[in-house]
Amino acid sequence: MTAEEPTKAARGPGRPRDAGRDETILAATLTILLERGYNALTIEGVAAAAGVGRPTIYRRWPSKAALAVAALVHSSRLAIPARDRGSLREELVAIQRHQISLINSPESRRVTSGLVADLVHDPALAETYVSEYLVPRRAAVWEVLQRGVDRGELDPDADFAFVYDLLIGPLFMRAVVWGQTLSRDAAEQTADVVLAAFGTDAGRAPA
Amino acid sequence: MTAEEPTKAARGPGRPRDAGRDETILAATLTILLERGYNALTIEGVAAAAGVGRPTIYRRWPSKAALAVAALVHSSRLAIPARDRGSLREELVAIQRHQISLINSPESRRVTSGLVADLVHDPALAETYVSEYLVPRRAAVWEVLQRGVDRGELDPDADFAFVYDLLIGPLFMRAVVWGQTLSRDAAEQTADVVLAAFGTDAGRAPA
Numbered sequence: 001m002t003a004e005e006p007t008k009a010a011r012g013p014g015r016p017r018d019a020g021r022d023e024t025i026l027a028a029t030l031t032i033l034l035e036r037g038y039n040a041l042t043i044e045g046v047a048a049a050a051g052v053g054r055p056t057i058y059r060r061w062p063s064k065a066a067l068a069v070a071a072l073v074h075s076s077r078l079a080i081p082a083r084d085r086g087s088l089r090e091e092l093v094a095i096q097r098h099q100i101s102l103i104n105s106p107e108s109r110r111v112t113s114g115l116v117a118d119l120v121h122d123p124a125l126a127e128t129y130v131s132e133y134l135v136p137r138r139a140a141v142w143e144v145l146q147r148g149v150d151r152g153e154l155d156p157d158a159d160f161a162f163v164y165d166l167l168i169g170p171l172f173m174r175a176v177v178w179g180q181t182l183s184r185d186a187a188e189q190t191a192d193v194v195l196a197a198f199g200t201d202a203g204r205a206p207a
Numbered sequence: 208m209t210a211e212e213p214t215k216a217a218r219g220p221g222r223p224r225d226a227g228r229d230e231t232i233l234a235a236t237l238t239i240l241l242e243r244g245y246n247a248l249t250i251e252g253v254a255a256a257a258g259v260g261r262p263t264i265y266r267r268w269p270s271k272a273a274l275a276v277a278a279l280v281h282s283s284r285l286a287i288p289a290r291d292r293g294s295l296r297e298e299l300v301a302i303q304r305h306q307i308s309l310i311n312s313p314e315s316r317r318v319t320s321g322l323v324a325d326l327v328h329d330p331a332l333a334e335t336y337v338s339e340y341l342v343p344r345r346a347a348v349w350e351v352l353q354r355g356v357d358r359g360e361l362d363p364d365a366d367f368a369f370v371y372d373l374l375i376g377p378l379f380m381r382a383v384v385w386g387q388t389l390s391r392d393a394a395e396q397t398a399d400v401v402l403a404a405f406g407t408d409a410g411r412a413p414a
Contacts, residue, residue, distance in 0.1 A: 113327070116327060117327040117328065120327070130385070130386070165380035165381055165385075166373070166377050166400060168376070169378075169379055170369060171376075172376055172379065172380065173371075173375060178372075179337070196403045196404040197399070
């Protein structure tokens with residue numbers, strides 16, 4: 001689970017434009033993923049959109065699924081809104097609204113439905129998806145929780161991993177298992193459960 | 208989403224042994240599923256174990272995935288422990304312990320890993336799995352929640368669907384997304400979150 005990416009210099013001479021080219025390829029991949037979905041993604045289509053040959057892509061990513069995961073990892077558009085708003089509840093609600101609109105968006109549904117099926121058959125890639133996409137997203141939420149502890153709004157003994165799963169698990173159940181669209185007030189609903197269970201009196205007061 | 212199963216009489220004359228034969232086939236399927244896993248399940252193997260021809264199975268279930276779902280639906284071994292224990296917290300902890308040992312069991316991992324991949328490609332069957340397996344399990348938990356309301360332990364305005372997702376979502380995240388074994392105290396942890404958020408003072412007192 002090494003996250004170490006070779007630096008441009010470490011790649012050696014003769015391939016000075018790799019980073020910029022990778023960027024172009026990943027941007028093209030993300031565009032196709034969001035506009036047309038995972039099932040419509042092909043290495044050929046990405047090569048055409050990015051203006052490179054297919055071998056250039058295959059040298060770097062061994063499969064369409066690997067390329068899709070890399071594009072998601074790379075995408076800052078999907079980042080967690082973790083900035084300081086002065087109140088844990090407000091920050092949790094903002095994060096949950098972001099997660100809800102991401103889960104609800106037709107783009108996101110198009111991306112995940114086919115990708116999940118491929119990840120089931122490729123445990124190593126699934127691990128990359130978890131370690132390089134989901135873990136950093138969770139880390140951003142943990143920063144928000146830590147600020148809540150520092151402000152005296154959250155119990156310092158709260159288990160951050162469990163709190164994260166409390167925030168996301170119910171959204172996941174409703175969207176994936178029950179196949180329902182998430183309502184916007186699920187943001188407050190889940191944030192308030194966390195505060196009821198682990199908030200101090202200061203944390204539970206509406207901001 | 209009708210759950211109505213034709214009674215033996217309603218099936219008409221000439222097929223009087225169907226129910227018993229179905230039972231044998233489903234029992235053989237469940238045994239193979241639990242002992243050897245979904246990937247090792249074949250219609251041929253079930254036919255041999257149940258002492259019937261393959262066409263007999265195919266007439267009733269069009270695919271291996273459909274047969275597996277039917278065996279799970281039929282299985283009372285997997286039923287939710289919903290009996291009255293006099294205390295909502297005790298009942299929720301019992302249910303959560305049951306869910307945790309089910310999720311942790313190697314048998315269950317063997318069953319679900321391959322099945323989920325097939326369900327992703329078969330939305331109609333996935334709907335059957337939800338409506339005939341997951342919905343009845345959720346209904347059993349709702350009965351327990353309703354008893355909690357009747358006893359004055361749970362807020363009568365609590366959204367039962369959300370409470371269910373709060374109980375299961377975090378277990379699901381930890382087991383499926385993070386790939387971790389669930390600890391036994393996740394039962395108390397999740398039950399106590401529900402009581403912190405929706406319990407009355409009577410409900411939150413340890414039994």
